[in-house]
Amino acid sequence: VGHELTFLPRADGTWINPDYQMKAAAIPSAQGPPMRLAIEADVFDRVAGSNEWAIWSVALGGVVLLCVVALWTWITGTLSRQFLGEPLAVVKFWPRFTAFVAAGLVLVFLIAMASLLAQPAPLAVIHGPTPMLTALVSMPVVIAALAIPMMMWSVTGFGDGTRARLAQAGYAALTIAILVFVAFAWQWSIHPFGLTP
Numbered sequence: 481v482g483h484e485l486t487f488l489p490r491a492d493g494t495w496i497n498p499d500y501q502m503k504a505a506a507i508p509s510a511q512g513p514p515m516r517l518a519i520e521a522d523v524f525d526r527v528a529g530s531n532e533w534a535i536w537s538v539a540l541g542g543v544v545l546l547c548v549v550a551l552w553t554w555i556t557g558t559l560s561r562q563f564l565g566e567p568l569a570v571v572k573f574w575p576r577f578t579a580f581v582a583a584g585l586v587l588v589f590l591i592a593m594a595s596l597l598a599q600p601a602p603l604a605v606i607h608g609p610t611p612m613l614t615a616l617v618s619m620p621v622v623i624a625a626l627a628i629p630m631m632m633w634s635v636t637g638f639g640d641g642t643r644a645r646l647a648q649a650g651y652a653a654l655t656i657a658i659l660v661f662v663a664f665a666w667q668w669s670i671h672p673f674g675l676t677p
Contacts (some may be wrong), residue, residue, distance in 0.1 A: 546657040547583035570647040575633040581628040613622045620665035630655040
């Protein structure tokens with residue numbers, strides 16, 4: 481479980497965190513309620529609608545499920561073809577390899593990020609990117625690059641016949657899941673450009 485950051489109100493309308501001595505203040509907007517929050521030198525925008533974390537959590541759950549199913553299916557399929565003489569895969573090597581790497585990187589990223597945020601003092605990353613964080617936030621760029629040929633293969637397909645059509649549908653579903661992850665990473669600035677002040 482991540483460390484909960486608690487701010488206590490002060491007489492001047494701001495808040496202070498007793499653990500880190502970090503100060504916070506709401507920035508008023510011309511439209512009404514405050515839409516931005518300043519914590520020390522960092523300013524955070526209030527998100528709403530499709531930006532809400534709850535919606536992204538459900539979407540990421542679907543992404544994880546599709547990635548796990550794809551990896552499991554391809555691993556067991558490879559073993560079946562190798563040892564049980566099953567028919568050759570409809571999805572050829574490079575489309576399968578590209579999607580396999582993309583799905584694997586998504587799972588590695590989410591597990592590593594969850595582990596990082598579960599540390600006793602996860603807010604240390606606010607004070608500057610660590611080498612681990614820098615490596616992590618570079619992964620969505622690689623995943624986005626892999627998604628480009630995946631989109632092409634999802635459209636062109638893998639031939640005629642029922643197996644080919646089913647394979648194309650599954651491949652397209654995984655591609656959409658990868659694109660959802662990329663959208664999540666860019667929405668929440670989890671990429672190298674998001675580390676720039």
